Amino acid sequence: MRFASDNSGPVHPKIMAALASANEGWAMPYGNDDLTRRAADRAREVFEAPAAAVYFVATGTAANAIALATITKPWETIFCHRVAHIHEDECNGPEFYTGGAKLTLVEGHTDRMTPEALRAAVEGEGQRGVHGPQRGPVSITSVTERGTLYTLDEIRALTDVARDHDLKVHLDGARFANACAALGCTAAEMSWKAGVDVVSFGGTKNGCMGVEAVIFFDPDHAWEFELRRKRGAHLFSKSRFLAAQMDAYLTDDLWLSLARSANNSATALANELREIPGVSFLFEPQANMVFPVLPAAAHRRLHDAGAMYYLWDGSLEDGVDEDIGARLVVDWSCGPENIDRFIDLVRG
Template structure:
């Protein structure tokens, strides 16, 4: 019953087998390995982007932060929601890697910005001449940190606003596969066809040991990203171990299969919890993350039984057993139906 995060689950056996194979013999370093050549080709094919520049790093923080630094200047501001991954979970890394670009928080509804809220936030900037921050990239998190998913139409509308101001658009895709299978669209439709300039294509939360791809659809950004990745200490010498993971992840659509599993696990969890009187959801779950509330007594039953998840209100130690506390639950690809059903039964009491 481990719903703390999808990055707490195991790497898929096919990924581990690929790492073992990659460990045999010798390979050129720094991304010059033959496995990386195949990764580039497959990602370009999957995204229908034959000219895309494709790179690998080991963490989502590096993928997002170095990509945004490549698209921004230190005197600019990056537009994102208050719930965005780069705002809540990156410890100011985007500001650090960009040399000082700030974040402007765009009002959101269920963790999603709207074209109107984005346009208003952009319009406010560049109103004070040299004294204020200049407009920079728009960053969109999909799946959002609240488990909601931007539709293709919503992505198109946000990118249209960005283009009206001549601003690039970045997609934080730590859970890219989960969003994609939820939308039942193509990777191209969710990225460059919608107006996205760069995407971080996540693997770590979806069955890899630790690898993320950064994909620039305009290769003019390639050399600067390479320099920033090296300068930022994220160019792996033994790069083949990143390549091997990503290649296994892409082979036979493993990445899609694992995302379908985690989304299905969360859907089963959601159906079970919705049948319990007194359980309420903060947001309608679209992928593999849920926020739901139930009694403190129910939370104690779960914790006593060894369940792992986050209590969002962080006041489990209170006295009122009936007080409703919110849980954040994230399903990974390896979650079993038995563990899901046991979790629901303990909430029910």
Template sequence: MFFASDNTSGACPEVLAAINAANDGYARGYGADEIMARVTRHLREIFEAPEAVVHLVATGTAANSLALATLSQPWQGIFCHRHAHIAEDECGAPEFFTNGSKLVLVEGDHGKMTSDSLEAALATTQQGGVHGVQRGPVSITNVTEAGTVYTPTEIKALTARARYYGLSCHLDGARFANALAATGATAAEMTWKAGIDAVSFGGTKNGCMGVEAVVFFDPAKDWEFQLRRKRGGHLFSKNRFLAAQMEGYLEDGAWMRHAAHANDMAARLAVGLAQISHVAQWHPVQANMMFPEWAEGTHERLESAGAVYYRFPAPSGREAARLVTSWSTTAEDVDRFLAAF
């Protein structure tokens, strides 16, 4: 009953098989391998973007930070939700890789910015001439850190506001597949068709061992990203093993099957929790992550039964947790957890 995070699950069989196959023989290094060429073609097809630039890194922190560094200048602000992953869980990496860009935190219920809340932040930035932080890119997290999901229409509203100020837009898609499974949107509809310039396409949380793709829809960003990735120490010599993971992940739609399964297990869990009178959810359950609150003493009972998850601060007399389902969560895991109540 492991609900701590989807990155605590193992690598899926498709990925392990692809890594094993890639280990046979020799291949050119630094991304010049044939597997990488196939991955690039496949991601261009998925995004319906034949000119898209595709590069791989091993971590989400590197993907987000290097992408934002390519889109911004050190004197600019990067606009993101107050509880965005880049704001709360990257140890200042975006600021480090951008050489000083400031994160400008935007309000919004349930982890989501709105056009109005983004406008409020944009309108009050760049007021001091040369003395003030200048406006820079907007970064949207989907699935959000609250477990909620932006629809393409909601993303379009945010990117339209950014475009009004001449700003580019980045999408942190660590759980991108879960967002697509939740909305039924295509990868193109969730990104460039909605006004996104660059996306961090997650794999690690959905069955990969450790790989993320950075996709730019403007080929002019290619060379700068390559230089930043190398200078930042994130260019893998044996890139074929990153590419193999991504190829196994994408092959025959494995990435979407695993995301849909994780979402289904979260829905099963949410339905079961809704039947327990003392349980309430902090946010709508829309993908594979939730934040339930329950009666005091529940943590001890659940953990004694073998449940693993993150505890969260709660009001006096109550307890709260974050629960995340993954590609390998089973219905039996969910039912045993519910039975432990």
């Protein structure tokens, strides 16, 4: 019953085997090896973008922060939702790597920007001349921090606003695979075909040991990203071990298969919870995250039995006896026995 994070799940055997294979013999360092070139070509094929510049880093924060730094000047501001991952969970990493650019937090829905709110935010900035921040890129997170999705039409509506103001668009895709699987779309349809300029394409949360791809659909950004990655201490010397993971991840659509497994398990968990009287949801589950509201007594039973997850909006201290929200994140390896045991404990 490990629902704390999809980061806590195991590495898929095919990816572990790819790492072992990459460890046989020697290879040129710093990405100058055949495996890195092959993995980059696979990414171009999956994204239907033969001219794209593709790079690998080890963490999602590095992917987001260095990608954004490449398309953002220090005196600009990045437009993102107020609960975007780059705002809530990256310790000001984008601000640091950009050399001082700020974030403008955009309202809208509880979990997603709306084009109207984005347009108002963009037009509200850049009007004070040299005295204020200049307009910078738009950053979209999908799957969102609340487990919901931007539809393709919603992404296009946001990128249309960005284009109206000649702004670049970044997609934080730590759970890109889960979003694609849930929407039933291709990687290209959720990225450059929807107006996105650069994607942080996640692998770590979905069965990899630790790798993210940064994909620029305009290769003119390639050299600057390479310099920033090196200067930012994220150019691995033995980079073939990053590439090996991504190569296996993209082979035979493993990335989609693992995401579908996680999403399907999350759907099964949510459906079982719906059958329990009194259980509600903070946000409608759409991918691999579920936010149920459960009685405090159910939380205590779960915690006593070793269930691992985060309380969302409350505490079990001091004998609290009220309904409390939770965040449950399902990874690719979650079997039905974990769901059944969790549901039995909620029922009491």
